[in-house]
Amino acid sequence: MAQVPQTFLDALAVRTWCGLALRSLGRAREEIDAINVYPVADGDTGTNLYLTLESATAAVEAVFAGHEEGGREQSGPSFADALRAMAHGALIGARGNSGTILAQLLRGMSQVLTAGDVSHVDGTALRRALRRAADAAREAVAHPVEGTVLTVASAAADAADGAEGDCGTVVVAAYEGARAALAVTPRQLAVLGRAGVVDAGGRGLVTVLASLVEAVTGEAVPERTHDGSAGADVCPDVPEHAGEGGPAYEVIYLLEAGDAAVARLRERLDALGDSLVVVGGDGLWNVHVHVDDAGAAVEAGVEAGRPYRIRITHFALDDVHTGGERPPREPVQRAVVAVVPGEGLAGLYAEAGATTVLARPGEPPASGELAQALRRAHAREVVLLPNDAELRHTAAAAAEQVRAEGVRVALIPTRSAVQGIAALAVHEPERRFDEDVVQMTSAAGATRYAELLVAEHRSWTTAGICQAGDVLGLIDGDVAVIGPDLTGTAETVLDRMLQAGGELVTLVVGDDAPEAVADRLEARVRESYLAVDTVVYRGGRQGAPLLIGVE
Incomplete structure (x- = not known):
C-alpha cells in the first residue's frame, strides 16, 4: 500500500522505512545470498542484512511502544529518538561484514540528522547525512575496496549532492545513483566480473534505499529495476583484486571500550586477519574480522575492553586457503553448531570445526540467532548442541525452522558444555548421519x-x-x-x-x-x-x- 507523500523525514517516516526495508530484504534475501561471492563466498549477505535490519526495526518499534504504554501515543517519539533507535538497533544486531557496514551507514546518518533539537529534516540535511554515512562506512573498514557496498554508498551520496529540492527529490537521486553504481561493480572487482554478478552488499543497500524512497514519496520502486545479476554488463578485463583464499574464522563481537583502546585494537586485528570492520562509538562498538586464530581475536577484545555477544564461525574447509580465488561455496555435507558459555570454549569448539554461538549470563541466544548459526554452517546436515537444559525449546524451534528450509538437523539434548565436548570428541563426519548422531548422543549421555x-x-x-x-x-x-x-x-x-x-x-x-x-x-x-x-x-x-x- 502506498505511503503518504511528504517533503521531509520524521519519526513516522523512520518507522515506515524500517518496515518497508525489512519486508523488501526478506523478499530479496535468497537472491542476495546467491550472489554473495565477496569478500567470502559464504552465501549469507542477504540474511545478514535482513537480521541487522530486523534488530534496527525492533529497536524503533520498542521506542514507539514505550510512548504508547506511557499514554503519549498522540505525540509519539521524537524524530531523533526514532533514528537513534534505528542506528543503535542495527549496531547491536549487526551480522557479518555487510550488516556491520550497514550499521555504520545508519549511524553516520544519525550523527548528522539528530544534531540539535529537530522534529524532522529537509533535503539539505539529508544530503549531508548521506555524505556522512558514506564517509563513516569507509572509515570503519580497514582496507576499503572499490566495487563493493562502499562504492555504492559513495555514489548515492554523490548523486544526492547534485539534487536540489526536498527529501523526496534527494532520496530518489540517491537511489538512482546507487543503482547505477551497483550495475558497474563487476567492472571494478574481478571476483564479481568472473561470477557475472553485482556486489551483494551493494545490492542490499539499493534495496534499503528503495524502501526509503517509498517511505518518503509514497511511490514504490519496481523491484525489477535493481536485478542482482550483472548480465551482459560484465567486463572480462576487470583488474585483479581480493577474493583469494583467506582466514578460517569469522569473529564478531560487541565491545565496550574507549576510543584509544579501539584504535589499538584495530591495529592488532588488522595484523591478525582481513575483512576488518569496526563500527560504533560513544563507548560501544561492533567488531568484525576474519582470522585464523579466533582466540587471539577475542583476547584482543578482552585487552581493549569488555567483549560480549561473541560469535565465531568456522568457514567450510573447502574454501579456506585454496591458493586462488574462492569459488562460490557449495554446502559441506555435515557441520556442528554449539552454544558455549565462554570465550575460551568458543575457541576450543571452533578449532574442532564447530560454528559457535556464545551465551552470556542473562543473555541466552534466541531461536532466530540459533537458526542463523545453523544456516551459517552451510551444510546439508547439521548437529546442534545447545549445551543448556533451558535452551531445549529454543533450540528445537530453531532446528524446526531450518529443517523447513531443506537442511537435515539433529538436536542432541546436551545440558552442559562438558557434555558437548564429549559429543564433539566422537564426532566423525565420514560416518552416516544417523550413526554419527547416535554416537555423539551416547557420549554426551555418558558424561x-x-x-x-x-x-x-x-x-x-x-x-x-x-x-x-x-x-x-x-x-x-x-x-x-x-x-x-x-x-x-x-x-x-x-x-x-x-x-x-x-x-x-x-x-x-x-x-x-x-x-x-x-x-x-x-x-x-x-x-x-x-x-x-x-x-x-x-x-x-x-x-x-x-x-x-x-x-
Whole structure:
C-alpha cells in the first residue's frame, strides 16, 4: 500500500522505512545470498542484512511502544529518538561484514540528522547525512575496496549532492545513483566480473534505499529495476583484486571500550586477519574480522575492553586457503553448531570445526540467532548442541525452522558444555548421519556434569539453606553441595561424581575461579583415582567459575 507523500523525514517516516526495508530484504534475501561471492563466498549477505535490519526495526518499534504504554501515543517519539533507535538497533544486531557496514551507514546518518533539537529534516540535511554515512562506512573498514557496498554508498551520496529540492527529490537521486553504481561493480572487482554478478552488499543497500524512497514519496520502486545479476554488463578485463583464499574464522563481537583502546585494537586485528570492520562509538562498538586464530581475536577484545555477544564461525574447509580465488561455496555435507558459555570454549569448539554461538549470563541466544548459526554452517546436515537444559525449546524451534528450509538437523539434548565436548570428541563426519548422531548422543549421555556457582542471596536448595556468598555445587542440575569456598566445594563435588566410576575428568575453568583450583583437582584425581585422566580447558568469562565433566 502506498505511503503518504511528504517533503521531509520524521519519526513516522523512520518507522515506515524500517518496515518497508525489512519486508523488501526478506523478499530479496535468497537472491542476495546467491550472489554473495565477496569478500567470502559464504552465501549469507542477504540474511545478514535482513537480521541487522530486523534488530534496527525492533529497536524503533520498542521506542514507539514505550510512548504508547506511557499514554503519549498522540505525540509519539521524537524524530531523533526514532533514528537513534534505528542506528543503535542495527549496531547491536549487526551480522557479518555487510550488516556491520550497514550499521555504520545508519549511524553516520544519525550523527548528522539528530544534531540539535529537530522534529524532522529537509533535503539539505539529508544530503549531508548521506555524505556522512558514506564517509563513516569507509572509515570503519580497514582496507576499503572499490566495487563493493562502499562504492555504492559513495555514489548515492554523490548523486544526492547534485539534487536540489526536498527529501523526496534527494532520496530518489540517491537511489538512482546507487543503482547505477551497483550495475558497474563487476567492472571494478574481478571476483564479481568472473561470477557475472553485482556486489551483494551493494545490492542490499539499493534495496534499503528503495524502501526509503517509498517511505518518503509514497511511490514504490519496481523491484525489477535493481536485478542482482550483472548480465551482459560484465567486463572480462576487470583488474585483479581480493577474493583469494583467506582466514578460517569469522569473529564478531560487541565491545565496550574507549576510543584509544579501539584504535589499538584495530591495529592488532588488522595484523591478525582481513575483512576488518569496526563500527560504533560513544563507548560501544561492533567488531568484525576474519582470522585464523579466533582466540587471539577475542583476547584482543578482552585487552581493549569488555567483549560480549561473541560469535565465531568456522568457514567450510573447502574454501579456506585454496591458493586462488574462492569459488562460490557449495554446502559441506555435515557441520556442528554449539552454544558455549565462554570465550575460551568458543575457541576450543571452533578449532574442532564447530560454528559457535556464545551465551552470556542473562543473555541466552534466541531461536532466530540459533537458526542463523545453523544456516551459517552451510551444510546439508547439521548437529546442534545447545549445551543448556533451558535452551531445549529454543533450540528445537530453531532446528524446526531450518529443517523447513531443506537442511537435515539433529538436536542432541546436551545440558552442559562438558557434555558437548564429549559429543564433539566422537564426532566423525565420514560416518552416516544417523550413526554419527547416535554416537555423539551416547557420549554426551555418558558424561555426568557439574557446575560451581556462588549464591547471590539466601535461599532454599535441594541440599539445604544457602547464604549469599556460599558456593553451590550442582551435579546434573541439582544443588548437591554447599560450601564456604570454591576449591573445597569442588573437591567434594568431584569425589561424589567419581564414586560412581569414571575414566576422564574434564575441567573448564573460568576467569573467576581461584588460580590453583585446577592444580588441586588434578592432584586429587592422581592421588585418589587410579587410571582416571584429567584434561583442563580455560573457559574465559563464563557464567560458572568452574564446570566439571566425568565420562
